Amino acid sequence: MGRFEDLTSHPEFDIPLSICYRCNMKNGLPFTADLATTAMGILPHEDVDEALELAFSLDIPFWPQLPRLSFFEDMYVQALQRFPGAVLDERSGRTYIDTQQFYKDLETFFAHEDDLCWFALSESDSLVYRRFLERDLGPYKAVHGQVISPVSLALKIVDENGIPIVYNDDIRAVAFLFIRNRVNQQYRELAARNGHAFVWIDDPGLEFIFNAMSGYDHIKARDELHEFYEGVEGPRGLHLCGNPDWDFLLSLNIDIISLNAYGFGDIFVKYNRVKDFIKSGGTISWGIIPTYEEELAREDAGTTAERLETMWKPLTGTGMAAAEIAARSLLAPATCNLLNPDRTLTVERAFRHLVELSGRLKERYIS
Numbered sequence: 001m002g003r004f005e006d007l008t009s010h011p012e013f014d015i016p017l018s019i020c021y022r023c024n025m026k027n028g029l030p031f032t033a034d035l036a037t038t039a040m041g042i043l044p045h046e047d048v049d050e051a052l053e054l055a056f057s058l059d060i061p062f063w064p065q066l067p068r069l070s071f072f073e074d075m076y077v078q079a080l081q082r083f084p085g086a087v088l089d090e091r092s093g094r095t096y097i098d099t100q101q102f103y104k105d106l107e108t109f110f111a112h113e114d115d116l117c118w119f120a121l122s123e124s125d126s127l128v129y130r131r132f133l134e135r136d137l138g139p140y141k142a143v144h145g146q147v148i149s150p151v152s153l154a155l156k157i158v159d160e161n162g163i164p165i166v167y168n169d170d171i172r173a174v175a176f177l178f179i180r181n182r183v184n185q186q187y188r189e190l191a192a193r194n195g196h197a198f199v200w201i202d203d204p205g206l207e208f209i210f211n212a213m214s215g216y217d218h219i220k221a222r223d224e225l226h227e228f229y230e231g232v233e234g235p236r237g238l239h240l241c242g243n244p245d246w247d248f249l250l251s252l253n254i255d256i257i258s259l260n261a262y263g264f265g266d267i268f269v270k271y272n273r274v275k276d277f278i279k280s281g282g283t284i285s286w287g288i289i290p291t292y293e294e295e296l297a298r299e300d301a302g303t304t305a306e307r308l309e310t311m312w313k314p315l316t317g318t319g320m321a322a323a324e325i326a327a328r329s330l331l332a333p334a335t336c337n338l339l340n341p342d343r344t345l346t347v348e349r350a351f352r353h354l355v356e357l358s359g360r361l362k363e364r365y366i367s
Helices: 048-055 075-080 099-112 127-134 150-156 169-191 206-210 218-230 246-250 261-268 273-279 293-297 301-311 322-327 345-365
Strands: 086-089 094-097 144-148 198-202 236-240 256-259 283-289 329-333
Touching (some): 075 094, 075 150, 094 099, 099 169, 150 169, 150 206, 198 256, 206 236, 246 273, 256 261, 261 283, 301 345, 322 329, 322 345, 329 345
Parallel strands (some): 198 236, 283 329
16 A cells, blocks of 8 residues: 555544444344353363363353463454564564554555455464364354454553554554454354354453543543444444443443453442443343352352342332343353462352352243
């Protein structure tokens, strides 16, 4: 291509000044959640078969990301495969964007922008993902995938000078386009095997945009995420383990919110928009089972059921029936966890606890 122009003027980012975000039509889940079990992507396992067996123990299996297995199973590294200017140094573990190479690589990127197959994860990009696709996914209620959010990617990944790429308008604009194509290609691959597939973006960094020191404000993030989701195929979802401005999140044009309900659910349900989100067909994945050893040791299916039902009281107090909430709810572990001394054992117990909790609550609320 010729002289590079500011990508924020690219037609993909021509965003109106005033947008009624929740008024825009959503894609919606093609099934009723009904307290089905699922989980976010990262697992502490180093054995692919063990990780897959755990993922397939849930109602809605997911493909696991296993950063302990390989440098290339890290979600940031996977997202940056073939990204313009990306330097992925396995030996040093360093990942960054070379700015000069970024501009040199743009011609290749734009030549493939409409070729979603170019954005697929190959076996060398993720052995686990390809092994997941080899399974018979058809019989399950749904399956889901995940890709790192363009916001979190841009906040974490730096250039050659150590400056986060979120502050480079050109690189950030490409990141939103690039990740959207990653999501859409993954969705197509999963949907070809299960018609109820969905892919959510994982956004561990989203809560930091509300910090006055971030330099990338929530208004810009909201507009760019809105435009991003407008181009996402299939149900639109977002997962995060932190505690952002929930009004911000609930105002996005998304169908699924996955949150750490064990840690922040009591705060989340106090927002009026939660009821509106559910009433408009949105689905909430309640991360209610702790994955830290000490926390899980204090819980059983009875205590977590009570915790979740108590959490729903601000919603049922407005006239919503608990069965209505349950119909729009998934159940999940609260967080990913790579830090337990027992490595995989607590996480595996959390998954068994999750299945038991789901069975108990389904008997109560799902006819």
